[in-house]
Amino acid sequence: MTKIRIFATHKISDYKQNRLWIIQQQRQNIFSRAVGKYVIKLAVSIPSFQQKRIQLQRSFKDKLIFIGPDVWADTNAPDFIEEDVLFADWKTYTKTTENLKVKVGRWNVPGTPPVILVDFKPFFKERDSFFFSMWESFRVDSIHAYGDYDESCIFAYAVGKVIESFYHFYKLENKKVAALFNEWMLGMGALYIKKQLPAVATLFTTHATSIGRSIAGNNKALYAYMDGYNGDQMAGELNMEAKHSLEKQTALHVDCFTTVSDITARECKQLLDKAPDIVTPNGFEPNFVPSDKEYDKKRMAARRDLLNVAEKLLGCPISPDAFLVSTSGRYEYRNKGIDVFIEAMNRVRTSGRLQREVVAFIMVPAWVRDARADLKEVIDKNIRTTSPMQMPFVTHWLNQMEQDKVLNYISHAGFTNSATDKLKIIFVPCYLDGSDGILNKPYYDLLIGMDATVYPSYYEPWGYTPLESIAFGIPTITTDLAGFGLWAKKHVTGNNISEGVAVVNRDDFNYFEVADAITSSILALAGKDKKETAEIRKRSFCLAAKAEWSKFIVYYEEAFRIALEHASKRNN
16 A cells, blocks of 8 residues: 655745745755655755655655745745646646645755645635634634734645645545644644544654743743643743644644654653654754865865955954854754853953964844945955954844844953954854855855854754754764754763764753853864864764764654554544
8 A cells, every 4th residue: 555644844934034945955854764655745944854855755756745835926936846747637626626726846956856835825714714623623722823823824724725635636545644744833734634634644743842942932941840830821821822732732633743852852741741652853964065075175165255254354364273163043042052152252262271263153143134335345355454343243234233132242241353362253143045245155165164063052952053063074062951962962972072072061050051161162172183173073974974864764764653553543
């Protein structure tokens, strides 16, 4: 019997803004040898889907189908190639019978998998009746909804309609079909399929619980009091009732509930009243990392560009051998540990033990107004600056700069970025997509130039950024509150940056101890000679190889087995 899968995920708002939808950066390799030969996959913006897709495509070929939101209307969607003959009969049927507005084509990525883009806007007129049906059938609370809730849920509804139509048109009733949905945003799609197509096996993955992230983001002690938190109560306190309700009910009703790390599994059990059926850790596909001469070439180019921007901004020469360190990720000031990164860099600066020049980069997208015209001009014309520019801490002007937490902390800590300072700090507050106006390189083409990275997260269900770092041979510092950090400690001690990864103990209250630990690791790493540095890079590469999707695919195979087994029992 042929087997089918369906997947869905993430925020509509991210798709258009970042121009990433399914193909964000590099990650896409789930389920390479996952059971079955016919897959319908709903995947839209979660970074991991890019790499996961590769192995899925190897198994399922054109029976692996991605479904995403059509937010481009009459313009061309990036990396989407429309194809008239693909599912042409079904597409014609949807126009005449189903009132579905879809585009069918292929992803312009290796394997060129089929993609269905659906215009979900017409379904807004059915919002109230649909939300009522979700309350009636699953007790999903949409009354307290606000923000991106409606948009996400209506897209999820449209996804359900696409699957339902495709399923019936191609008479898949005798096939084994599984549908995987990611995050609360697609929860209603999973519940709709559970209600309308009970023969379909449903899977739901949460990469972080909405209420757990909210507790942490509101500066409450998440971990010290975890066992005492009631998810429903906290949702009411933090105005998160709708999202929490949707996430919780989806987890309770799907055939297989998964999450990405042991630390998030604990969170799910306590706050959602449902322990995951299996933990499915995030991996990566190594094909995005250059090798041999290309690696060296890209690393040199990255360092040249980073140092050039720094010299132009700061108005002083910087040693070609300067130690480059960075942090990156979403602008979650406390959750991502951006605050403790700045604190640690300040301690490195004032330690009196630094023998090597250091430039620290904060690569975190903020509310950018525009690229600095003064900085852009001297870069474009290759003008040598001899004095620091106004605000020599930031590469792009921000809206409401006076309220920006990063800039305020840099100022508060006493950074001056003077020529005599051993450590300079620079905020790069833009999406590094290759067209930011200053660096004009994608993130990975800059990451490769670093000597170290720091991700001192307080709330980090997995942590792709430190994994990506060691995949590029860049030693990294993370914490044991990150899923990746816990995974790394199963393979190295995590006590010494020389292992490629240093895993710092972090809890709700040891902020300054974390800063001290980061300081020690950076000072130690900056003092290594070239031979020692090369060995650390090798160890980083070796550790990363243990987190490739080819190693993690077994967890998804088991998730599909669980879901299909439950669906089979329900329908027999």
